[in-house]
Structure formats: structure tokens, C-alpha cells
Amino acid sequence: MASLNPYGKLNESDQERLESHRKTRRRITTIGLSSIVIVAVIVATVVGVSHSKNGNSGGENQSISSSIKAICNVTLYPDSCYNSLFPLVKSGNVHPEDIFKLSVQVVINELTKISNNVIENGIKKFNVSDKMTLAAIESCQELLSLSLDHLNKTLSLKDMKLLEAFDDLRTWLSSAGTYQQTCLDGLNNASIALSSFVDQNIKNSTEYTSNSLAIISSIQDSIDALGAIGRRRLMSFEDVEVPNWLSFKDRKLLHNPSSNIKADAVVAKDGSGKYKTITDALKDVPDNNNTRFVIYVKEGVYVENVRVEKTKWNVMIVGDGMNLTIVSSSLNVIDGTPTFQSATFAVFGQGFIARDIGFLNTAGAAKQQAVALLSTSDLSVFYRCSIDAFQDTLYVHSNRQFYRECNISGTVDFIFGNSAVVFQNCNILPKNPTPGQQNTITAQGKIDPNQNTGISIQNCTILPSRNLTGVSTFLGRPWKNYSTTVFIQTMMGNLIDPKGWLPWMGAAVPETIYYAEFQNFGPGALTSNRVKWTGLKLDISTTEAKKFTVKSFINGDKWLPAAGNISFKSGL
Numbered sequence: 001m002a003s004l005n006p007y008g009k010l011n012e013s014d015q016e017r018l019e020s021h022r023k024t025r026r027r028i029t030t031i032g033l034s035s036i037v038i039v040a041v042i043v044a045t046v047v048g049v050s051h052s053k054n055g056n057s058g059g060e061n062q063s064i065s066s067s068i069k070a071i072c073n074v075t076l077y078p079d080s081c082y083n084s085l086f087p088l089v090k091s092g093n094v095h096p097e098d099i100f101k102l103s104v105q106v107v108i109n110e111l112t113k114i115s116n117n118v119i120e121n122g123i124k125k126f127n128v129s130d131k132m133t134l135a136a137i138e139s140c141q142e143l144l145s146l147s148l149d150h151l152n153k154t155l156s157l158k159d160m161k162l163l164e165a166f167d168d169l170r171t172w173l174s175s176a177g178t179y180q181q182t183c184l185d186g187l188n189n190a191s192i193a194l195s196s197f198v199d200q201n202i203k204n205s206t207e208y209t210s211n212s213l214a215i216i217s218s219i220q221d222s223i224d225a226l227g228a229i230g231r232r233r234l235m236s237f238e239d240v241e242v243p244n245w246l247s248f249k250d251r252k253l254l255h256n257p258s259s260n261i262k263a264d265a266v267v268a269k270d271g272s273g274k275y276k277t278i279t280d281a282l283k284d285v286p287d288n289n290n291t292r293f294v295i296y297v298k299e300g301v302y303v304e305n306v307r308v309e310k311t312k313w314n315v316m317i318v319g320d321g322m323n324l325t326i327v328s329s330s331l332n333v334i335d336g337t338p339t340f341q342s343a344t345f346a347v348f349g350q351g352f353i354a355r356d357i358g359f360l361n362t363a364g365a366a367k368q369q370a371v372a373l374l375s376t377s378d379l380s381v382f383y384r385c386s387i388d389a390f391q392d393t394l395y396v397h398s399n400r401q402f403y404r405e406c407n408i409s410g411t412v413d414f415i416f417g418n419s420a421v422v423f424q425n426c427n428i429l430p431k432n433p434t435p436g437q438q439n440t441i442t443a444q445g446k447i448d449p450n451q452n453t454g455i456s457i458q459n460c461t462i463l464p465s466r467n468l469t470g471v472s473t474f475l476g477r478p479w480k481n482y483s484t485t486v487f488i489q490t491m492m493g494n495l496i497d498p499k500g501w502l503p504w505m506g507a508a509v510p511e512t513i514y515y516a517e518f519q520n521f522g523p524g525a526l527t528s529n530r531v532k533w534t535g536l537k538l539d540i541s542t543t544e545a546k547k548f549t550v551k552s553f554i555n556g557d558k559w560l561p562a563a564g565n566i567s568f569k570s571g572l
Contacts, residue, residue: 454484496524
């Protein structure tokens, strides 16, 4: 139970599962070699080689089998990949993009089949009635639905050059896997028996999702290896534009004072606007809206739990200042609300922007996990925002996110999740936890080596909040097997423990994590006494560090402003 775990995300059974996953490390070496094989398959496609020209069905079947095996060998689960795909391939002329589409359809079919009945069967089987488990089940149902949404989105891309779609496809598949994992994590904190039951039933869908992600990642690597010919000749999807997402108008909205903004809706506690709550204003946002909808929230403390639903696209929330316009609530795990449902402000709809507003969870340190802000919104921006709680303050759950000039305060794992996220010019402010706890700034949740996720903290400042005294503070600890976190050119005060990083439980640390520190400064940035972990990199090159910048890591040059009044660093 969460109450028995001072850090609150994994119990002992989860730790055992994490340890078992360490065995996959050896397999990754094989996968790296196997990706050479997929190049051969792609070359055959590029030059138009048919795998069977003699009309011999036996030979054609052998050709199909060989091609599928070559592609499936790049996955973590080659047997499930082959067994699920081979019966579906009818032609000997196998194109990798067709195999990829089939692999995604396999996940959709499996997840659709189980999501409709597994949870109900589990409720009946275990006679579920307690509040926490019922709430976790509700979260699970929503998370599986979100996973299906992202899987379907990967098949909606048509007539788009694959080279332009890779980042989107990998992001959506990474998120699909994260939603399934979050479902299991929530159930495990509520009911280990039910969690094990659901885990067994969605085992295929989680493996199939991983397979699709491995296939598209390997295709991307292979096309890069082929060079210009491969990029010109190989594969296309149909009919979707690459969005110029953050327009010049959006950039002006980010920069202009609140008084100069023409809002579509005004929220005011004093009745001077059309709405008195943010929730009421959100009801009037058109579903799947392709234009910016601006909600201006006047100064005041708004005590409500706000959800920007998945159908509410391109919403912008603008306040009068991070310390003047505040959304506040106090849901928490100890009182029976799962972490995923505890957020004061939760964002699901894509293309969300928040500016000059504060998000607060007042539950307090003793209530353990209590989220102030959760974002699973793809292409979301938070600018000059305050995000304040204790444990699990900011849940950067999934998809692509960017934070600029924000103040983020908390105690245990207070920036956590499995998105691809960059923080720039933010103030990170640890504060006093409950007695006996240690502060950890990050807990990144990457579960698959092919996910394009991680936490990148660049040009930020880490200083103690006013009440922090005598508490060890660490840069992070590995929540999942492939936890990925980097600190780049960041000022670290003397509150940072010289060891720098903390194991999740005990002393064992997966060798598959990726932690890095690059050109940081300040008394807490000294690395001579850092922990000696295989996955901690203290001497990465400039080229390696650039992989975690806005341009490379979140493809930000495509959807963040390249010029205009909101500034950001594209690179180092």
C-alpha cells in the first residue's frame, strides 16, 4: 500500500519486476546487431526486389517468414512479434512500413478486446468494493482508452513522408505504452491481486506496443543509414500536414500582458467575468478545436480540480501572475485518491498553453502523493507558472512538453513521469519533507529503451525554498528500468548531496538507466563524490548533450516558436 512506502510509487513486488527486467539488457545488444538485418529488408524494398517471383507458394511463405523474422528480431519480444504478424502478411513483397502498420493494428485489436472486459472481470473475481481500488480501476479504464487513442492516431497519418512523421509516431507509441504502465502502477498501489490479474491479461498488448515502437525506431535508424536514396524512395503515409503549431499569434499571446489579451472567455471570482470557475469556462471550448481558445483567469484563488479533457484542443489559460492567479485543491493518496487522479489541474487536450498562473496542492507532506499539475497534453507549454506541492508535485506524464521560467517546489520525486520534457530557465525549489524523508527532484519513468522520453533540465536554478533545513536533496532516482534524466548548464546550490543521485530502493540500480550532468555549476554541481553507477554519465560530449535540447529532444523547432517574443534555447 502507498502508505507503507515513503516514496510511494513502487512497492516490493514492483521492485522485483524491475529487477527481472534487467535481464533484457543482454538482449538489447542482440537487438542492436539485428537492426543491421532490417537494413537489408529495407534495401530490398528500395530497389524494388520482390521476395518471390517464381510463383511457388512454399517459397513465398518462406520469404515472408524470413522477412518478418528479420524485422521482429529488432524487438524486445521477437516471438510475440512474429507470432502476431506472420498470419497477417499475405504478400511475399514485404514492405517494412506495412509491417509497422500491421503491428500497430495488432495492438489496437488486442487492447480493444481486453479493455472492454478485463477490468469488469477483475472486479467480479476479487469482489472489489474499497474506494481506493475502485478509483484506481476508474483511472485504468481512462488510461487504456487514452492508449487506444494514441495507437489510432499513429494509423491516421496518411500521405506524409515517414521521415517527417518519426517523432510523432515514436511519441504516440511511447505514450501508449506509458498509459498501460500507469494503469498497472495505479492498480498495484491499490490491490496487488487485481494488478497481477490485469497485468497477465494485458501482457500481450504491452509487448505488442513495445514491438511497434521497436519496429518504427529501427526503420528510422535504417533509413538514416541508407542516406538520401532511402529517404527519397522509401515509404510514405497519406494526407496529414506537419503542424506549424505555435503560431506568431500564439507567441504574441505568450508575451503580451494580460490586459492586452483578447480572451474568448473570462473567469473572475468577483463576478466581473462570464464565469466564476475555470471548469465552467472549459465547457464552452469547442471539441477538437483547431484554433486557439483563450481563457483569461483574473486574480484570485480558485479552489477547484480542473480537467482540460482530451477533446479540448488548443486551450490557453492566462492568469494575472503565478502568485496572483492560483488554482488550488488538496486531493491525495492517503485520503483515497490515486496519484493519477489527485492533480489540482490536469491537462489531456493537445496543444495546451498556460501562462502567468499558479497550480497548488495543499494536502501537505504527510499526505504523500498529491499532484499540483499533471500534463499528458502533447505539444504543451507552461510559461511563467508556479507549480507547488510536496511529494509528486509535477506529473509530466507523457507526450512532448516544454516549461519556461516556472517555479517548481516540492519534496519527494516532485518532477516525475515519462514524457519528453525540457525545462529551461526554471527555478527548482526543494522544501522540507516529512521527518525521515530525503528530497529527490526527479523520478523519470521510461519503461522501454525505444521510448523517446526523458527529463531534460537546462539552464535552470536549484536552490532551497525558504523552509528547507538539514535535509539531503538528490537530483533524482530511477523510477523505472530505463529512467533517463539530464541536467545541463544548471546552477546547483549547496543543498545537493555530494553523491548526487539516490537508488530507488536499497542499493540496486539498473545498469540500463541514463543519467547525465553537463556543464553545471555552483557548489552542488561538483561531481568528484558522485555515485559510481554504470548509467551515470559525468563526461558526456557536447554532441551527446545536444540530443537533450529543445531542437533534438522534443523536436521543438517544429512546434515552438522559432522567433518572436517568447524566447527559448534551441540548442546549448
